[in-house]
Amino acid sequence: MRPRVAAAASGAIALVVALGACTKNTDDGPVVDNNRKQTGVIATDPKDSQGPAAEVEGAQKGGTFSIIRETPISHLDPQRTYSFAGLMANPLFARYLTTWKDDGKGGLVLVGDLAETPGTNVNNDCKVWEFKIKDGVKFEDGSAITSKEIAYGIARSFDPDLPGGPTYIQEWLADSPQFDTRWDFKKNKTGLPPGLTTPDAKTLRFEFAKPRCDLPFAVSLPTTAPLKPEMDTGVNLDQKPFSSGPYKVAKHQVGVQLTLDRNPNWDPKTDPVRHQYPDQFVWTFGPTADAANNRVIADNGADQSALAWNFVPASLVAKVAGDANLKSRTILSPTPSANQLVINTQRVTDLKVRQALNYAIDRDGLIKTIGGSTVAAPLTTLMPPATIGYKAYDAYPAGASGDIDKAKELLGGQTPQLVLGASDDSEEQEMATQIKSNLEKAGFKITIRNIPDDAKLDEIKKKNNPWDLYIGNWAADWPSGASILPVLYDGRSIKAEGNSNQSYFNDPAINAEFDRILAMAPADQGPEWGKLDERIMKEHAPVVPLYVDVAYVVHGSKAGGVFISSVFGYPSFVNAHVKQ
Incomplete structure (x- = not known):
């Protein structure tokens, strides 16, 4: 990420960006604060x-x-x-x-x-x-x-x-x-x-x-x-x-x-x-998202001062949202965290195949799989709404559930065989299964290969990794398009390991655009990032945008001071305390 929003010679800056449109209230359950404004100053x-x-x-x-x-x-x-x-x-x-x-x-x-x-x-x-x-x-x-x-x-x-x-x-x-x-x-x-x-x-x-x-x-x-x-x-x-x-x-x-x-x-x-x-502070590893959340919901013994790191899973959303006694023990917050089905463009070189993936994707089904509107909101852009320069568009309009016929038309009778690398944690396994079923309806043949969750980030950052697709997640380090598009799609940064450009996308014309925009006055960059976002998707389709995270966290009755980081969208512990 190369944020370029610091402008004044004095070193003082101010940023304002809306965090709206994260989710809608579609039932009587909890509501995300869609009117929140994110601000940043030095x-x-x-x-x-x-x-x-x-x-x-x-x-x-x-x-x-x-x-x-x-x-x-x-x-x-x-x-x-x-x-x-x-x-x-x-x-x-x-x-x-x-x-x-x-x-x-x-x-x-x-x-x-x-x-x-x-x-x-x-x-x-x-x-x-x-x-x-x-x-x-x-x-x-x-x-x-x-x-x-x-x-x-x-x-x-x-x-x-x-x-x-x-x-x-x-x-x-x-x-x-x-x-x-x-x-x-x-x-x-x-x-x-x-x-x-x-x-x-x-x-x-x-x-x-x-x-x-x-x-x-x-x-x-x-x-x-x-x-x-x-x-x-x-x-x-x-x-x-x-x-x-x-x-x-x-x-x-x-x-x-x-x-x-x-x-x-x-x-x-x-x-x-x-x-x-x-x-x-004690971090315990091992319990599934369901098990961890159920422990915290039960609120017994040491779990009274515990937090379930993994967001409330789909299987428990109705239970948590419907229990008035849990309202004071849940945090529901928009996040700047965007999720994509990343396409390894070194391996999936046919643009029509990448476009077909975009038309075929069933975002509504995927969001329901992971828990619904308290967990995620659909995304069709590279940058999430909580970004200066965000432009709303849909390069491959297929409705909430995808356009299987359009995907098949682009494939022209092909049956691409693609390997989907998926973390071995329970939530990503559920996502991978849903994506496989969804894409195979359009004519793809998807093989899921598991990756240990604690190794996945390192493995997909290796240039010669063996997967065609993987589920990616990105939260900009600052709310600027400059901290998203260049770092994820500038091909000049690709090396043997440690790549943030995990689609391994490299196009000289797009790279030149990064240089052009980064040379502009920071105040002028925003609209240009929005235009480039749309151009990358329409001309190259290096990923399939999926959804923006909504943080839905449950904690014990004695766990205090936790909030969702406005920068990264996950629980922060700098104010955490145990209620006595």
Whole structure:
């Protein structure tokens, strides 16, 4: 993602985008707030970046807060973190240069986290940025966090053996999508990538070949989590990250349970966002979405202070929506998270086949399979409605349930045999089964191949993966078309592994359009992204847009402070507490 919305030389920006049209109230069940406005500003007052975070009303210290999730978190190593679960778990034990103050209602303020402010645009040209590091920020062992440890964290993100995380900063410093070939981390472990320097222990400096006005946003991602070189265990850092946040890894039984205890060396006076209310956070992996939600609904024992990470599944939507006693224990929120049936265009090269897939898809049936309007709303565009520049269109109008006849017409008697790679978690298995049945009515022959859920993200990011189709999900890191279309469809970024362009789509004319739009004034980009969105779908059809997520979460009666992240659309735990 390459968001380009930071415009003013002072570093202050304001974004406004509607989050409407997520779902409609079609029955007497709960209603999503369709009139919500999502706003984002970069803080200009240094006081906004100071701690402590405002106290949460009614919150007290103590207790164990539990999160029950079906499958393990793919990566805990901050530099490798890019899954939703990872992005929500990481802030408990990792801090970044900047972070978001989020009111849970769409209101966002970007503030300094490890940095005193969201950054200084030194020459007012967005090519040179400096961040001053706060006093009093420490690792779990009590040692000070300086610019050098933050720089080392960024440097190790260049290691090709540690793929999976965001790549903005690496690409910008290298001035190339092939960043790991421009600077070799293994040969330069005591050095830093070109353009990254630490003039002193308090200062981190970035120098870019091109303007990067959105750097304050990019450094809010886990790439900038600090690490002491002597604590770098390489791929094993996934098992036990070294904490800079309010909690630290106390015990990690991989694939079973992750226990986080308080970090006594975290200073709330330095942190504008996080709290340290629970004694422990415990992530438990294994129970299906049905089992986890039923446990939390039952509200017994330790589950009273638990949250079911997996959204309320289809089998339980009616039960949860119809129980008035559960209303105070559910969260229903729109999200900026879009889902697609991603087409591997290296393997599915016939445009008519890709267009036929778009005509054949039964969005209504798919949404009913996963739970209905409290779970998802249909999408026919590449960008979700919660995006600056969003343009509503339907390149392949087939109605809510698809146009099988039109799909067959495009196939012209062909029976394409396609392999659908699907995560082995229960929800995606249900989706894959529905999609297979749906597409085979149009003449496709679909074979489902299972992928372990905790490995899927890494596997589909491999250029030579063996699947023709897979279910993809994308939530922009900021509400801009620039953080969606270039990162997902710029073919120049394709490499052997770690690809966000998972359709492996590469068209020189579209790549040129990315450059053209990104060179425009940020205020002028929005409509151009909308036009390009429609052009990509009409001319190339690299995916089948499916739906936008609606978050429907249930928690125990003693679980407090949880809200749905306005950035990523999943539960945030920075305010979580156990009601006493």
